[in-house]
Amino acid sequence: MKLNEMNIRELRRLLDNREVSVRDVLDDVYGRIDAVEDKVKAFITVSRDEAYRMAEHAQESIISNRMSLLSGIPIAVKDNMCTKGILTTCASKILHNFIPPYESTVTAKLKEHLYILVGKTNLDEFAMGSSTENSGFHTSRNPWNLECVPGGSSGGSAAAVAAGECIAAVGSDTGGSIRQPASLCGVVGLKPTYGRVSRYGLVAFASSLDQIGPITRDVSDAAAMLTAIAGHDPLDSTSVSYDTPDYEAALGKEIKGLRIGIPKEFFIEGIDKDVEEAVHTAIKKIESLGAKAVEVSLPHTCFATAAYYILATSEASSNLGRYDGVKYGLRESGKDLIDMYMKTRAKGFGTEVKRRIMLGTYALSSGYYDAYYKKAQQVRTLIKNDFANAFKEVDVIVTPTSPTPAFKVGEKTTDPLQMYLSDIFTISVNLAGVPGISIPCGFTKGNLPVGLQIIGKHFDEETLLKAAYAYEQSTDWHMRRPSL
Amino acid sequence: MKSGVDTGAIMKKYEVVIGLEVHAQLLTETKMFCRCSTKFGSEPNSQTCPVCIGMPGVLPVMNRKAVEYAILTGLATNCRIAPYSRFARKNYFYPDLPKNYQISQYELPLCENGFVEIVVDDEVKRIGITRIHMEEDAGKNIHEERGDHSFVDLNRTGVPLMEIVSEPDLRSPGEASEYMKKLRAILRYLGVCDGNMEQGSLRCDANVSIRPVGQNEFGTRAELKNINSFKFVEKALEYEIKRQVSVIEDGGRIIQETRLWDSAAGVTRSMRSKEEAHDYRYFPEPDLPPILVSQEWIDEIKAKLPELPDEKRKRFIGQHSLPEYDAELLTSEKAIADWYERVVEAGGQPKVVANWMMGDLMRLLNEENKSVDALLFGPAQMVGMLKLIDDDTISGKIAKTVFEEMYRTGKNAGDIVKEKGLVQISDTSEIEMAVDDVLAKSASEVERFKAGDEKLMGFFVGQVMKATKGKANPKMLNDLLKEKLGK
Numbered sequence: 009m010k011l012n013e014m015n016i017r018e019l020r021r022l023l024d025n026r027e028v029s030v031r032d033v034l035d036d037v038y039g040r041i042d043a044v045e046d047k048v049k050a051f052i053t054v055s056r057d058e059a060y061r062m063a064e065h066a067q068e069s070i071i072s073n074r075m076s077l078l079s080g081i082p083i084a085v086k087d088n089m090c091t092k093g094i095l096t097t098c099a100s101k102i103l104h105n106f107i108p109p110y111e112s113t114v115t116a117k118l119k120e121h122l123y124i125l126v127g128k129t130n131l132d133e134f135a136m137g138s139s140t141e142n143s144g145f146h147t148s149r150n151p152w153n154l155e156c157v158p159g160g161s162s163g164g165s166a167a168a169v170a171a172g173e174c175i176a177a178v179g180s181d182t183g184g185s186i187r188q189p190a191s192l193c194g195v196v197g198l199k200p201t202y203g204r205v206s207r208y209g210l211v212a213f214a215s216s217l218d219q220i221g222p223i224t225r226d227v228s229d230a231a232a233m234l235t236a237i238a239g240h241d242p243l244d245s246t247s248v249s250y251d252t253p254d255y256e257a258a259l260g261k262e263i264k265g266l267r268i269g270i271p272k273e274f275f276i277e278g279i280d281k282d283v284e285e286a287v288h289t290a291i292k293k294i295e296s297l298g299a300k301a302v303e304v305s306l307p308h309t310c311f312a313t314a315a316y317y318i319l320a321t322s323e324a325s326s327n328l329g330r331y332d333g334v335k336y337g338l339r340e341s342g343k344d345l346i347d348m349y350m351k352t353r354a355k356g357f358g359t360e361v362k363r364r365i366m367l368g369t370y371a372l373s374s375g376y377y378d379a380y381y382k383k384a385q386q387v388r389t390l391i392k393n394d395f396a397n398a399f400k401e402v403d404v405i406v407t408p409t410s411p412t413p414a415f416k417v418g419e420k421t422t423d424p425l426q427m428y429l430s431d432i433f434t435i436s437v438n439l440a441g442v443p444g445i446s447i448p449c450g451f452t453k454g455n456l457p458v459g460l461q462i463i464g465k466h467f468d469e470e471t472l473l474k475a476a477y478a479y480e481q482s483t484d485w486h487m488r489r490p491s492l
Numbered sequence: 493m494k495s496g497v498d499t500g501a502i503m504k505k506y507e508v509v510i511g512l513e514v515h516a517q518l519l520t521e522t523k524m525f526c527r528c529s530t531k532f533g534s535e536p537n538s539q540t541c542p543v544c545i546g547m548p549g550v551l552p553v554m555n556r557k558a559v560e561y562a563i564l565t566g567l568a569t570n571c572r573i574a575p576y577s578r579f580a581r582k583n584y585f586y587p588d589l590p591k592n593y594q595i596s597q598y599e600l601p602l603c604e605n606g607f608v609e610i611v612v613d614d615e616v617k618r619i620g621i622t623r624i625h626m627e628e629d630a631g632k633n634i635h636e637e638r639g640d641h642s643f644v645d646l647n648r649t650g651v652p653l654m655e656i657v658s659e660p661d662l663r664s665p666g667e668a669s670e671y672m673k674k675l676r677a678i679l680r681y682l683g684v685c686d687g688n689m690e691q692g693s694l695r696c697d698a699n700v701s702i703r704p705v706g707q708n709e710f711g712t713r714a715e716l717k718n719i720n721s722f723k724f725v726e727k728a729l730e731y732e733i734k735r736q737v738s739v740i741e742d743g744g745r746i747i748q749e750t751r752l753w754d755s756a757a758g759v760t761r762s763m764r765s766k767e768e769a770h771d772y773r774y775f776p777e778p779d780l781p782p783i784l785v786s787q788e789w790i791d792e793i794k795a796k797l798p799e800l801p802d803e804k805r806k807r808f809i810g811q812h813s814l815p816e817y818d819a820e821l822l823t824s825e826k827a828i829a830d831w832y833e834r835v836v837e838a839g840g841q842p843k844v845v846a847n848w849m850m851g852d853l854m855r856l857l858n859e860e861n862k863s864v865d866a867l868l869f870g871p872a873q874m875v876g877m878l879k880l881i882d883d884d885t886i887s888g889k890i891a892k893t894v895f896e897e898m899y900r901t902g903k904n905a906g907d908i909v910k911e912k913g914l915v916q917i918s919d920t921s922e923i924e925m926a927v928d929d930v931l932a933k934s935a936s937e938v939e940r941f942k943a944g945d946e947k948l949m950g951f952f953v954g955q956v957m958k959a960t961k962g963k964a965n966p967k968m969l970n971d972l973l974k975e976k977l978g979k
Contacts, residue, residue, distance in 0.1 A: 090549045103548065110542045112549060211548040216778035229734050245780050323778055326583050329592030330546045334644070349585060372583070372773035383776055 012036040012172045013489065016229040017082055019175060023070055023080050029071070030063040030080035030124065033175075037082045037126060041173045044492050049148045050158075050168035052087045053095050054127040066122040070180025077236045078121035079339070084174040086165050087128035088135055089220070090209040091115050094125070098211045099143040100133045103337045109243060113241045114178060114208020114220050121236045126174040129164030133163045133358045134328065135185055135213045137161050138430040141421050142360040149417070150193060151490040153457055156414035159189030159430070164191040165223045170490060176233055177222040180210055182217045183316055184410075184434025187446035190223050191409035191459020194448045194488065197223045198230045199434075202441035203248040205234075206241030212327040214320035215246075217438040226486045227447060227477040231255035250467060258470035259477040264298030266475060269402030272284055273309040274433055280412045286450030286458040287408045294479050306394040311387045312436040313428060318371045318384035319439075325368030331356060337380075363424065377462050388439045395440040399465050404475050407433050409446040409459035433461060443469045448485035457485075497870050502605035502741060506702040508733050509710055510668050511622075511660035514651050514675060516685040517629065517693040518561045523650035524628040525552030525595060530652075532691065536634075536645035544650035546590030554579075558652035559602065559783060561684040562626050565654060566603030568678050568800055569621050575785050577602045579626075579777035584770050587644050588631040596655075598774040602783065608678065609802055610670040611820065611965050619671050620659030629653050654685070660699065660710065665729035671822070672696060672725050677801045680825045689722050698729060700911050701746070702736045711736075712746040716760055718753045728753040732760050775880040804829055812842035821850055828854075831864045834871040840878055848874070852892060856899050868902030877905035887966055890914050918965045919973070923956070926964065941977060949973065 011019065011033045022028045024147035038056055045051060059082065066080040085091060089107035097103045111119070118125075124229045140148040140163035150156040150165045158167035162179025166189035169177050179186040181199035190197025198221045205220045211411040212218060222233030235256060240249040270291060275284065295301050333339035333352030340355050342348035357365070371380035398405060410430055420427040437444040442463055449460035460479070464472035480486055523530055526543035543550045566573050580598035606621035631649040635642045656675065662668045676694060679685040687694045696719045701711035714736070719728045731753075736746055750769070751760040799807070801823050808819040808829075823829045828849070835845045857864060877895060880886045886894060886909055897908045909915055917923055930952060931938055941948040952973050956964055 088549075090547075096548070098548070105550065108542075108547065108549075110547065110550075125831045207549075208551050209549045212779075243553060245553050246551075246778075249867075322775060326581050326593050326773070326775070329583060329585065330548070330590060332585060332587075332592060334587045335545065335590060336547070345587065369773065372775055374773070377773075377775070 009042070010036045010172070012040045012082075012175070013224045014175070016078070016175060016232050018405065019081060024075055027069070030067045031060070033080060033120040034059055034063050034082060034124060037174060040171070041126075044151075044171050045173065047149060047154055047492065048088075048151055048167050048171045048173065049146050050129055050164040050171060050173055051084070051127040052097055052099060052130050052145060052164070055094055055125050057125075057338075058094065059124050059126060062122075062124045066124060067124055076121040077232055078118060078123040080122065080124060081122045081176065082126045082174050084126045084165055084168045084177040085115060085164050086131055086177070086179045087118070087450075088131060088180060088211040088213075089115055089178065090211070091125065091128065092129065094287050096128065096211070097145070099131045099145055100331075100356065100358070100361070101144045102331045102352070104144070106337050108209075111348065113206035113243060114209065114237045116209075116218060117237050117239075118178075126168070129162070129168055129177060131164055132161035133361050135161040135180055135218075135347070136212065136324070136360050136364055138184070138188055138271045138427055139415070139417075139420070140164060142358055144358050147417055150414045150456075151492055152194060153414065153454075154415055156190070156416055156456065159410070159414065160191035161185040161189075162197070162223060163189045166190050166195055166197065166442055169193070169195045169223050169459060170224060171492060172489070176222060176229050178212075178220055178233070178237070179223050180220050181434075181438065182213050182219075182320060183438050184431035186221050186223060186458065187434050187444055187461060188410050188431055190446040191461075192414040192457065194446050194451075194457030194459075194485070194490070195223055195225060196227055196230050196445065196480075196486070197221065198234060198445045198469075199437065199443060200234060200238060200469055201443045202438075203246055204238050204443070204467065206239070206244040206247045207310055208241055210241040212323075214323040215327060216323060217316075227445075227473060227480045228256060228259055231259055231473050231477075248467070252314065253470055255469060258474050261360070261474050262298065263294070263475055263478040266299040266404065266471075267402040268294060268299050268301050268475070269304035269397070269398050269405040270301055271304050271309070271405055271407060273306055273308045274407040276411075278411060279408065280452070282452035283408050283411065283413060283458050286452075287406075287460055290449040290460045291406055292477065293482060294475070297478055297482060299475070301406075304308055304401055304405065306391070306398055306436065308387065308390045308394050309436055312391055312439055312472055313432055315384040315387035315391070316435045316439060317367065317428065318380050319388065321364040321368030322371045323368065323379050324373065325365045328357075328361070328365055360424070391436050392440045395436075395442055395463075403465075403471055405463040407461045407463070409433060409461040413452045413454070413456035413458060437461075437463055442466055443472055445472055445476050447480055448488075449479075449483070450485060451488075503734075503737060505704060506737055507705050507707075508663055509660045509701045509703065509713075510662035510665070510669065510729060511699045512658045512662065513697040513699070514656040514658075514672070515695040515697075516656065516679055517686075518558050518652040518654060518684055519686060520549050520555055520557045520561065520652055522555060524558055524626070524652035525650055527558055528650065532693075534647055535641070536647060539647040540649070544590070545646055551926055552595060552777075554780060555652060555785070558626060559785075560650075561576065561682075562602050562624060563785065563790065564655050564682050564796065565656070565679065565684055566606065566624050567790070567797055568682055569603075569606040569608050569624070569656075571603035571606030571621055571624060573603055573785055573790050574600060576600065577783045577785070579713070579780045579783070580774045581777050582627075583773045586630070587642070588633050588646075588649070590646060590649060592629065593625060595777055597625035599776075600782075601625035602785075606915060608671065608674050610667065610674050612667055612670065614816075617667070619661045619667075622657045622659050624654055624656050627653050627655060665726040668698065668729055669726045671851060672722070674801065677824055681798055681800055687838075692720065695720070696725060698732075700729060701731050702733060702740070703872060705746070712731070712748050714746065714748070714760075716753055717750060717763065721755065724753060724755050727758065728760060730976045735760065782961060798826075812836060812846075813824070814828050814842060816847055818843075818846045819851060820864075822846060825864070827864045831871065832869075835874045838871045838875045840871075840875045844878060845874070848878070848895070852895055853899075856896065867899070869898050873898060873904055878937075880905055884916060884918060884965060885909065886914055886916050887962070889966075890962055912920075914963060916965050917960055917963045918968060920968065923960070923964050923968055926959045927952075927969070927976055930959060931976060938977070952977075962967055
């Protein structure tokens, strides 16, 4: 097996025993990128020189036995996290030339663990989308079928992990942007509890929903990554001050007696037959491991998408105000200040971003605020309560991650509502702030991966990971690799 | 209004209603949401960081000290301190606002329902405080004088501000000015704001309307901005009230609008109408948790409250037997009140000290725009000078010269008196010689005096004083003159 196809645990052993060097790993990773990136287009920036520089430092730490969790592990970072001195575009023309003068907390933590930055991955512009088709630069492809999208918005990160162009990646998830692409690309994607991971340096889309998390080959890698990036950050007032557990230690424990909730509202009309079957089979498998499946109800699920698109766009309309051509990024000259603002934003933002800015601006406008924003906040509270009530009965909740497998490039671009429904099963998790993970649970007849979503209680990523790991270890879906 | 009409009578037909929104920059070391310095007057953009520049991905972290200062102000103005309040975003585009939204408070402010007291025509009047909320300041745009470039200095961006909103309780420009003075005194006593309107650390917007006397509903209001100096508070309001009266008297209607005070022209000008008003699209700031204020925290802050101007004024009246006017003046600035009390403690007669401070000392300080903290002499030296008057070493008149010299040089009064030979002449024979000399030279005046022109007494005193270089003991001189002139 090539080194770029291994997981963190395997590489850790080989590196620590000096059976391979960090350079060897990087050679395989960049060899793979050279071979397939033309087809997958997972990256916006490939930081090869920087990576080899980082490799020397990581190798030294290994030689002197001061290795850390991620020493020498090549990791890709979604291009909406600021990396000091390295282009960070958010896949937007408005930031086409933005080189941050500071480091995001998550990449700073990865640095402390001596990771190697492979490159910055593609996304839907400002993380708004479910396919990377809204990227201002290019559309990434699904390694399982190059005619299909990888999902989004962290599509580049998921595709890079699936294609073997990195060992692991970080993404961000506002309404499903880690879990949905992980599902569509057949990899593991974890959205931690809101507040578990610092958002400092993550270019904001919707501040009350955004959360950074790992995209990996398997559950143990996700646990290692979460251990590395979680924890309180004095620079993020919404990050919590709880201690970070060693998530890898939670793995391998029995799940006998674990109560898993199956929400009846999630198995709806319009769900792909193959997806439904794979998820049902997976639930049976989990039951066979000793867990108890219970039907639960999350009665306000049907309002989640509507509430989400009001709250997320409202926050986005404000968060994206700063891209005005005054301080950084694109500037189009105009005859006066207002003209400069308008020309810059007209040229810099893509269609979907403009649509969401307009939606959010409208929802917050005087006279509409109560009917939209305030109402949506109330719905959000009801959805939170739904989960709180369900978690009185069960330990985790299991659902499909996405109603469909990967769809064809261009298939949904003309119908934004159809595109929004890709996230119908993931959105309520962000609204409630609870953690969710997507893990591979089968393939469709067309050989496209299907993802299983496991949702946990607030700050109980351990139970989530334990359940996910137990299921994963009883299957071999995570071992399969696309033939590219 | 048509010319030739009795404007005074017309003005009396209307009642003025004023509410003030005061912005006070807090004297914290660092900014509201990042740890940049708040120092005034540094190199442009030298006090900035990714957070206050509004880089992509940055997040605000609340300055606890700023909240404490706002709570302190809330307590000093009798407000209810909210146990739960929130920050909100106020969205608008302007280059001096890097995020294009200002973090402020909207629905749930930190302090509500307070009041301050002002004295109007010897009566105490309560002015309601609707709310005090916290927000961040914006930067400064700088426009090239020649050329078409503009620059922005973001040093001030993110400096903590308090907005203090009054009820529409003020009924005249004079009351508004008194209210501003009182508020400024309170802020300076608390040490939370330096109160400097010219430098912009204290700013004031006014909502002004008029209504016929006896009408209950408020008239349509205009919002006045850019009142950037203490002396303009009354001027701007007076102009605006006259403008509104004249519009109505001419059969027009007041429109709701924002008007800018132009201090050079002494007028207010329309800036934007209600239709053009911004829709700020306020919503709760998702990057900051709610501000939770516990009773313990309030108690802790309450313990730090100093004696406030009103309490001090009342105490001065009782303890030092000062008239209301003296007490008000001496307590308007904490530093002056403190200095006054130190002089009294050192043995000065309370009323005498008050007179010296309100007269000569304040005149000298005002001439140089100097603070009492910068005095070259101390309270003990002040008392030393007063003693020289008491024991007849110098006259009250000479004392003025001595005091001024003490003010300029910081020397002891006794030394000044010795150096300049200003010791009062209390030797009867010496004064008598001078008196005799003057009377001998002024035969005609003596004649006239004896004929009944008693005003000439002053002339004789003046001549003797001139001859003795002002050093003759005035009482002795008076007695001698009366004796010699047979009065």
